[in-house]
Amino acid sequence: MHIGIAPPIVVQHPAVVAEWEAAAGIEELTRIAETADRLGYHHLTCSEHVAVPIDVAAERGATYWDPLATLGFLAARTSSIRLATQVLVLGYHHPLEIAKRYGTLDAVSGGRLVLGLGVGSLREEFALLGAHFDDRGPRADDALAALRASLSRSRPEYHGAFY
Structure with a gap:
């Protein structure tokens, strides 16, 4: 069994956010990550929402730190804890972008990334980003196949329905 941590600060959901998190920043998050690393936690997570609409933010929260920047910073401050996206929304990114960046x-993290992927659930966010919502399942399946091709070969080639 592996025990991980979904650190506070990076996601501030109105139903569970602690008062101190509103004023907390990268220093507090770094201390949490370094402590979890030292204590032997398996992974820490960072969720993705790119653009939560104002009317939805009251329910889901408006604070979601970018996982790539956050985990990249924490990779430099930790040594063994795995860094997990929880989750990266496939419909917001081209598979080659994910393959390159992640x-x-x-x-750079020494192989510590755990790439958690999902289809997304917030129709309004897809609309803000100009992303396809109704066929996100088939698009995600195709993106996964393209990612597998991109991450498994030095000269990838893939020809799917969407990518």
Whole structure:
């Protein structure tokens, strides 16, 4: 069994956010990550929401730190804890973008990235980003196949329905 931590600060959901988190920043998050690393936690997570609409933020929260920047910073401050996206929304990114950016993070972190992927659930956010919502399942399946091709070969080639 592996025990991980979903650190406070990076996601501030109105139903569970602690008062101190509103004023907390990268210093507090770094202390949490370094302590979890020292204590032997398996992983820490960072969720993705790119653009939570104002009317939805009251329910879901408006604070979601960017996982690539956050985990990249924490990779430099920790040594063994794995860095997990929980989750990266496939419909917001081209598979080659994910392969390049998160492949680089995996390399600079010494292979500590756990790439958690999902289809997304917030229709309004998809609309803000100009992303496809109704067919996000088939698009995600195709993106996964493209990612597998991109991450498994030095000269990838893939021809799917969307990518």
